[in-house]
Amino acid sequence: MLGKWLYIGGSSDLPGSRSLGHLMTSVWLDITATTKSNILNLIQTQRIYGKCSSLLYNVTFENSTMLIEQPFYLKEVYLPTDCSxxxxxYEEITSGKDTFTSLMLFSKTNSVSPAVLEMFKTQVECLQMPSAIMIDTNSEICPDNISPSEGLSALNSLLEAKMGHRVARILDSLFDMFVN
Incomplete structure (x- = not known):
């Protein structure tokens, strides 16, 4: 669980996630322990439309589940995989009365076998989620030295913006129509 993980691809019904998936060229997470036994420090760094940014937040981790309870509720469950x-x-995010789900694949290396990709796509279908968007893993990843900003408050404002949800869903549809 600890260490650096490269994002390979994912599926989500979170408004704007499909547009973002088409604009992202790399994402990585660095998960480290803290002095508290069940609290982990997470740095997420991504390149979106050529620009790198980084978010920092702490999470609670117990029984293969990661939780964030404030300013919104996020629960991530780590599913079994044949890939070591x-x-x-599998992620559930609840903000107010809205609940969104995501399924994401990460790897320690920048490539996974076709069998792993096929299994992931089967999991996406089984969960009746939108088709997965896989990232081009040959793209340059962002460096480690980007100064992170506090991530949870920025994510929360996006989740609370109801009008933004509608606009994001329209953009998602347009991206899917023209990119695929």
Missing amino acids: DCLVV
Whole structure:
């Protein structure tokens, strides 16, 4: 669980996630322990439309489940996989009365076998989620030295913006129509 993980791809019904999936060229997570036994420090670094940014937040981790309870509720469950260098993450996010789900694939390396990709896509279908968007893992990843900003408050404002949800869903549809 600890260490650096490269994002391979994912599926989500979170408004704007499909547009973002088409604009992202790399994402990685660095998960480290803290002095508290069940609290982990997470740095997420991504390149979106050529620009790198980084978010920092702490999470609670117990029984193969990661939780964030404030300012919104996020629960990530780590699913079993045949790939020893992979993480398959099922995520539920609740903000107000809205609940969104995501399924994401991460790896310690920048490539996974076709069998792992096929299994992931089967999991996406089984959960009746939108088709997975896989990232081009040959793209340059962002460096480690980017100064992170506090991530949870920025994510929360996006989740609370109801009008933004509608616009994001329209953008998602347009991206899917023209990119695929």
